[in-house]
Amino acid sequence: MLIVDDHAGFRGVARQLLQGIGRQVVGEVGTGGEALREARRLKPDLVLLDIQLPDLDGLDVAASLSSDPEPPAVVLVSSRDASDYGPRLDGCGALGFIAKADLSAESLMALLES
C-alpha cells in the first residue's frame, strides 16, 4: 500500500491502522507529484490518497493513476466531507471516498470488500 498525505501525523496513524488490518505499507509520500512517481515505481495494489495536497489536486492524481495500464485501487480521504466535492468524486476513477474522521479498519475493509 502507498499512503499519500502532506500531514506526517496522519500518515503515521494511517500506517498503524493499515498494518493493524494486515496490510503492508510500501511507501509514504506527501505530494501529488511524488504519489504519481512512487505509485508507478512501487506498483502498490492500493493507494490511500488525500485530496488536499500541496501541489496537485488528489482527484486529478486519482484520475491520472486510473488511466495507467495496471491501475492501483485508490481510496480517497479528506478532512472534508464527500458532499464538499459533489459530482467530482464520481468521475475521478477512485474506488471510493472515506472522510478522515470516519476512517477506521472497518470502513476501509467495507469499502475494499464492496
Place this chain on the structure above:
Amino acid sequence: MTTLQRRVIQAGMLALIALALASEFSVTFHLPESVSWQLVGPAERPWYSPLVDILPGAAFILAGLIELRPRTRVGLLMLGVGVGLLLGGEGLTLMLARALPPQIVLGAVVIASSVWPVVLLHLLLAFPRGALASRLDRFVVRFFYVALPLVSLLALAIMVVEPTFGIHSQLLFGVATGAALAVELAFLLIGAGLVIRRWLLGGRARRRSMSPLVLAMVPYVAVILLSLGGIVQYQIWRIPATYLEGLLMASPLALVAVPVGVWIGLLRSGLDMSSVGDLVVQLSGGLVPEKLQPALAQALHDPSLQVAYWLPAQGWFADLEGSRLELPTSDSERASTVLGDPAGPVAALIYDSSLRHEGQLAETAAAAVRMALENARLQVQLRAQLEEVRQSRARLVEAADSERQRVERNLHDGAQQQLVTLLLSMQATKAEALRRSDRATARLIDANMAELKQALDELRELAHGIHPTILTQAGLLPAIRSLTDRCPIPVEVKGELGDDRMAPPLEAALYFVVAESVTNAVKHSKGRRMSISLDRRAGWAAVEVSDDGVGGADLSHGSGLRGLTDRIAAVGGRLEVKTAPGEGTVVHAEVPCE
C-alpha cells in the same frame, strides 16, 4: 475685402456685362465687313451666338457677385470664370477690335479663353471653402495658370508672324499648335482626375456640398465629348459635321448649370450651418447628454461623430459611459476639435477628417454646444467615478471572498486536520485498550471520541458557512444542492445554469443569496416547502428562492439582505425581495454573465 472694394468690383462687373450686351448689338447690326473678316472669318454668325457669348459669363458673374464674401474666394473665382468667358465672346472681341489694334485684342482674347478653364478647375478643387487644400492641387493649378496662356499665345504669335518664316512656317505652326493641344489635353485629363480624386477621397460631408457642382459639370463635359467624338466619327454616325461643330460652338451654354451647382452646393453648406442653429434650438429645449452626440452627428452630417469628454481626475478623454477615448492623430482619417483651454479642455469632437474642409462648421457646432457639453462632461465624470466605485466595491468583495476561502482552507488544513488525526489516534488507543481487555478505558476513549466528533462537525459547519468548498470545487448548482440536502425543510431545485462555470465572484454572490435566503426561511418563515429556481440566458444568470411561509419579513432589520444587495450590486446585478404578509417570501437575484 472692404465694402468699397466690393462696390468697385460689383460696378465693374455690371459694366462689363453691359458692354458685352452692347457689343452683341453693335456686332449684329453694325459690323464693319473688314473687321469681321479679319477676326472671325467671313462665315455667318449663328443666331444663338449672342446667347453663347453672354449667358454663361453673365451667369458666373452674377452668381459670383452674390457670393462675394470677405472670407471665401468662391465668389472671386466665379467672377474670374465669368470675365474670361465674356472676354472670349465674339461680340466683345469685335467691338474692342474697332478701338484697339487687332493683335492686342487677339492676345487678350487668347489669354482670357485659356485662363477661364483653369479658374474653373481652381473653383472645383477649392469648393466650398475657397482655398486649395492639397499641395498637388496648388501645384497643378499654378502650373496651368502659366502654361495654358503661354502655349496659346505662342501659337498665336507664330500664326501672326507666319508669313516671314517661308517654307518652315507650316512646320513651325504645326509644332506650336501641337504643343498647345498637348497642354490642353493634359489640362483636361489632369483636371478631371484631380476633381474625381477629390470627390472620391472626400467624406460624406464634403461630397454633400461638392456633388451639385460636379454634377453641374456633367452637361458641359458631355457636350464637349459628344461634339469632339462626333466630329471625329461623323462618317460612322452619319451626323452632318456642321451640326456637331455648332454643338461645340454652343457648348459654353451648358456651363450655365455650373453657377447653379455652386449655388446649391453653398446652400447645402449654409444649410449645414443652419442645422447648427437647429441644434442650438434643440439645446435650449433641454437635451439630455445621451442625445447630444446623435444631434451633433445629424447637424454635421457625419454619423461617425463621437463626443469625447475630458476627465480632469483621470487626465484622459472618455465617452458617455466613462470608457477611455483617444483623440486621432493628425495623419489619420479622423479629425478632432478640442473645446476649451488646451490645458484644461471641456470636451472634444471626433469626426471624419473631410469635415476639416468644411470651414468652421465643426468649430461652430462645438461652440454652440459647449454649455451642454460642459454639463454632459460633469455627468460623464460622475459616471466614471461611479464606475470606479463599482469596480473598487467589486474588488473589495473579491478580496473578502478570497480571504474567506483562505480562512476556510486554514481551518480544514490546520485545526480540522489535527483533530482528525487525534481522532484516529484515539481510535487506535481504543483498539489497544480493547486488546488488553481494558473496557473501562475503551468506554472513556469512546466518550472522548464522541465529543471530538461533535467538535469536528461544528468546525466543518463553521468552515462551510465561511466559504463552502464545493462551490470552488464543483460550482454553483452542486453547492446549492449540497445546501438543500442539509436543509430541514424540503426544497425543490428547478432549472439549470448551463455547463459552463461562471466567474467565481458571480457564483459566490448568487450562492450567498441562496444560502442566506434558505437560512432566513428556515429560521423565520414557518413555511413547509421551499423552491429554488435557476435560470441562465442572454448574458444573465438568475436565482429565485421562494417559500410558502408567513411573509412580511422586516427588511430593515439585520444586515444579511442589505449585505447581499451590496454584494449583488458589486458584480453589476440586482436583488429584489417580495415579502407580502401571508404570501411567503421571494428573493430574486440576477447578475450579468457571459
